[in-house]
Amino acid sequence: MTSMDKVYKKYREMKMNPQKLMDELGIEITDASAADSLGMGIVRKETDLNNEEKQFLLAVERGDIPTARHFLEESQIYFNININCVDPLGRTAILISIENENIEMMELLLIYNVELGDALLHAINEENVEAVEMILANQTTNKKDLSGFLGGVPSSSFTPDITPIKLAAHRDNYEIIKILLDRGDNIAKPHDVRCNCPECIAKVNEDSLNHSRSRINAYRALASPSLMALSSKDPILTAFELSWELKRLSRLENEFKNEYEQLAKQSQDFAVDLLDQTRGSNELELILNYDPNGPVDEDNDRMNLSRLKLAIKYKQKKFVAHPNCQQLLASLWYEGLPGFRRRHIVFKVLLTVSVCLLYPILSLMYMVAPKSPFGLFMRRPFIKFICHSASYMTFLFLLILASQRIESIINFSGEDGGSTKISREVRGAPPTSIEWMILAYVAGLVWAEVKQLWNDGAKTYVQDMWNILDFATNSLYIATFALKLVAYLRVEDEKRNGDPRADLSRGNWDAYDPNLISEGLFAAANIFSSLKLIYIFTVNPQLGPLQISLGRMVMDIMNFLFIAVLVIFSYACGVNQLYWYYAEARTKACNDCLALAVTLDDRSNCECDKTLANLFEILQTLYFAMYGLVDIKHFELDEPHEFTQFVGKLMFGSYSGIMIIVLLNMLIAMLSTSFQIISNDADTEWKYARSKLWMSYFEEGETVPTPFNIIPTPKSMWHILLWIRDALCTCTKKAKRSKWQSIRKLMKRVNERETRYQAVMRDLVKRYIMKRQKAGQTEGVTEDDLNEIKQDISSFRYELLEILRNNGMKTPNASNQRMNNSKTSRNQRRKKIIP
Numbered sequence: 141m142t143s144m145d146k147v148y149k150k151y152r153e154m155k156m157n158p159q160k161l162m163d164e165l166g167i168e169i170t171d172a173s174a175a176d177s178l179g180m181g182i183v184r185k186e187t188d189l190n191n192e193e194k195q196f197l198l199a200v201e202r203g204d205i206p207t208a209r210h211f212l213e214e215s216q217i218y219f220n221i222n223i224n225c226v227d228p229l230g231r232t233a234i235l236i237s238i239e240n241e242n243i244e245m246m247e248l249l250l251i252y253n254v255e256l257g258d259a260l261l262h263a264i265n266e267e268n269v270e271a272v273e274m275i276l277a278n279q280t281t282n283k284k285d286l287s288g289f290l291g292g293v294p295s296s297s298f299t300p301d302i303t304p305i306k307l308a309a310h311r312d313n314y315e316i317i318k319i320l321l322d323r324g325d326n327i328a329k330p331h332d333v334r335c336n337c338p339e340c341i342a343k344v345n346e347d348s349l350n351h352s353r354s355r356i357n358a359y360r361a362l363a364s365p366s367l368m369a370l371s372s373k374d375p376i377l378t379a380f381e382l383s384w385e386l387k388r389l390s391r392l393e394n395e396f397k398n399e400y401e402q403l404a405k406q407s408q409d410f411a412v413d414l415l416d417q418t419r420g421s422n423e424l425e426l427i428l429n430y431d432p433n434g435p436v437d438e439d440n441d442r443m444n445l446s447r448l449k450l451a452i453k454y455k456q457k458k459f460v461a462h463p464n465c466q467q468l469l470a471s472l473w474y475e476g477l478p479g480f481r482r483r484h485i486v487f488k489v490l491l492t493v494s495v496c497l498l499y500p501i502l503s504l505m506y507m508v509a510p511k512s513p514f515g516l517f518m519r520r521p522f523i524k525f526i527c528h529s530a531s532y533m534t535f536l537f538l539l540i541l542a543s544q545r546i547e548s549i550i551n552f553s554g555e556d557g558g559s560t561k562i563s564r565e566v567r568g569a570p571p572t573s574i575e576w577m578i579l580a581y582v583a584g585l586v587w588a589e590v591k592q593l594w595n596d597g598a599k600t601y602v603q604d605m606w607n608i609l610d611f612a613t614n615s616l617y618i619a620t621f622a623l624k625l626v627a628y629l630r631v632e633d634e635k636r637n638g639d640p641r642a643d644l645s646r647g648n649w650d651a652y653d654p655n656l657i658s659e660g661l662f663a664a665a666n667i668f669s670s671l672k673l674i675y676i677f678t679v680n681p682q683l684g685p686l687q688i689s690l691g692r693m694v695m696d697i698m699n700f701l702f703i704a705v706l707v708i709f710s711y712a713c714g715v716n717q718l719y720w721y722y723a724e725a726r727t728k729a730c731n732d733c734l735a736l737a738v739t740l741d742d743r744s745n746c747e748c749d750k751t752l753a754n755l756f757e758i759l760q761t762l763y764f765a766m767y768g769l770v771d772i773k774h775f776e777l778d779e780p781h782e783f784t785q786f787v788g789k790l791m792f793g794s795y796s797g798i799m800i801i802v803l804l805n806m807l808i809a810m811l812s813t814s815f816q817i818i819s820n821d822a823d824t825e826w827k828y829a830r831s832k833l834w835m836s837y838f839e840e841g842e843t844v845p846t847p848f849n850i851i852p853t854p855k856s857m858w859h860i861l862l863w864i865r866d867a868l869c870t871c872t873k874k875a876k877r878s879k880w881q882s883i884r885k886l887m888k889r890v891n892e893r894e895t896r897y898q899a900v901m902r903d904l905v906k907r908y909i910m911k912r913q914k915a916g917q918t919e920g921v922t923e924d925d926l927n928e929i930k931q932d933i934s935s936f937r938y939e940l941l942e943i944l945r946n947n948g949m950k951t952p953n954a955s956n957q958r959m960n961n962s963k964t965s966r967n968q969r970r971k972k973i974i975p
Contacts (some may be wrong), residue, residue: 309361531845568631584846
């Protein structure tokens with residue numbers, strides 16, 4: 141029992157005076173709520189202020205400069221006034237003047253060297269640029285400490301990790317940030333959230349919440365657009381990297397997920413705002429092609445779009461979907477086809493169909509003469525896309541022919557001159573002509589994926605789910621042909637050994653025969669190949685957003701399936717425990733029936749129920765029960781065990797209620813909500829996905845579609861010879877001299893590129909700042925503006941009274957003025973205490 145519990149107990153028993161009771165027990169109450177519960181009132185003792193100090197602070201608050209000067213002068217003579225005294229709100233005179241934005245009063249206080257404490261932080265928090273300049277100038281003159289402490293006591297308004305530059309970045313005040321940066325202030329990037337250095341471990345052990353908050357404060361400052369614009373040589377790249385880091389932190393620190401996501405969005409918007417300030421294609425191309433670490437191309441006409449690739453890598457969807465980027469990408473996409481988008485739909489269809497039909501001829505002509513007009517036409521991104529799409533359509537057409545068993549329809553002449561059919565009922569049948577063509581296409585697809593994996597790297601490759609789908613599809617095709625080869629070799633071996641299993645009919649094959657497994661894998665691969673058409677539909681403005689919405693809702697379906705599988709497995713275990721004996725009896729009866737049917741050669745009357753035979757069958761039964769395909773009669777028993785049958789039906793009924801009524805309707809609600817959220821950003825998502833598709837066709841190489849890409853071309857052989865020459869040839873002195881000359885030329889081009897980019901970036905930052913300042917000027921009158929006007933009027937009033945008094949005119953004395961304005965002062969203080 142705590143001391144407070146003892147007080148409560150004895151107080152209720154003895155009805156003793158609470159204060160007397162506490163004196164007896166020797167307990168000092170510091171909790172206001174506990175005191176209120178005992179019927180006591182605690183008077184919070186404030187700093188004692190004498191009458192002169194109260195009048196001094198009141199004069200400062202009202203802007204009475206003559207009276208304040210009088211008290212300041214007296215403080216140096218009589219020492220009965222502490223100019224650093226604090227009012228009940230914890231404010232010193234300098235803080236009051238900052239809050240009222242009274243610059244003249246601040247000048248007066250700084251002349252008499254009042255203690256500043258955290259005055260600089262308060263000035264920054266009020267975004268008072270003049271006050272910040274005055275305090276910094278006073279610090280430089282008098283060498284005062286502005287760390288935010290007053291008399292060794294930490295600031296009550298700001299946490300210890302808040303520095304002037306951080307607070308200015310939180311307020312995103314461009315002028316104050318520039319002043320502090322010119323002074324030499326900076327913000328250090330916080331340690332990684334998983335950092336295990338002694339400093340981080342000590343801070344976590346001391347106060348984990350304060351450590352996390354200090355990291356958020358640092359990143360909130362780093363995400364300031366004004367700070368990035370002033371302190372970074374490449375603000376766009378800084379915004380990309382910071383946004384990516386903040387998204388990562390939102391996943392690692394779920395407690396502050398909303399804060400980090402908001403900061404990540406702020407960084408993305410800053411990059412988009414800078415891009416919005418571009419004027420003309422030259423600036424846009426320079427920004428999107430800039431790569432500080434990339435090679436300098438001598439061919440200035442070539443677009444490498446390095447910055448746009450970086451935006452795609454960091455998933456800056458708003459940046460990529462910006463109209464400026466989309467306009468440039470569209471012009472590159474239809475390069476070589478001037479005015480194609482403005483042509484009539486008939487011309488577009490005719491051109492597309494013609495390229496689709498002639499893509500084999502165009503591919504062969506490019507392989508022979510890549511620099512010819514037809515070869516250059518083939519390299520156009522839009523034409524390349526049509527050729528690759530036509531090639532993939534041909535591949536799907538071959539899959540359809542294979543699935544329709546076209547070989548069984550076509551007659552071939554046998555050795556005896558008769559007509560035979562290539563049938564799939566033969567074990568280990570050799571590949572047909574259609575299968576050989578499919579194998580060639582699969583080889584081309586695999587080679588294309590290998591080249592993409594080599595160029596992009598494994599990490600970038602696996603981040604795209606379409607690449608995972610391609611990898612799975614190609615793996616299934618490879619496994620299919622490998623099993624067919626195994627089956628063919630096995631049957632040939634059986635034929636050589638005279639094994640009768642080589643000529644078994646299909647109905648007598650082993651359940652896990654390589655032919656059957658290969659057909660199952662081939663069927664699954666066909667499904668994945670057909671679904672790949674959705675990726676091609678990304679370029680369509682109608683089907684593209686729908687495809688993006690469906691893809692994003694897959695995650696909701698996966699989350700639902702996790703819960704659904706858990707429910708199904710739980711009920712399956714219960715049903716299996718309840719029906720194990722009856723399932724064995726049914727299985728035994730079914731086996732006896734089958735044996736009798738085999739003996740009589742009549743299986744028409746033998747019906748076997750395997751819905752509850754084992755755990756695997758029960759899982760299938762419960763799954764198909766979601767679609768209403770399982771009747772309740774399967775849970776009825778032939779034995780007179782009514783209680784067991786009742787429990788089984790009750791389990792099936794409760795399962796149906798949970799799955800059909802609760803979970804399926806929950807899934808519908810989830811999908812509806814997700815679709816509504818996704819549809820709001822469907823245009824941005826679609827443009828981002830379309831840009832990724834377009835960018836894949838802007839790259840050099842992979843011009844020839846499958847299966848022509850597996851054929852060695854003169855161009856590829858020439859590149860191989862050049863690589864061998866560069867690897868084997870030794871460097872001569874002349875080569876070294878030419879190498880140094882080329883290095884000097886390269887450095888010159890790098891400097892020119894950097895100079896052009898920095899000039900454009902400075903222009904973008906200036907336009908961005910001007911736009912923000914104009915937006916701030918259009919705002920209406922605020923409460924701060926009214927308070928500033930009131931303070932100016934009050935200061936002018938007392939200055940006028942002082943002038944009249946000095947000229948011998950009769951004016952009200954200070955006491956009358958104080959009585960007249962006491963009500964106003966009390967109201968102002970009451971507003972500050974009770975907002």
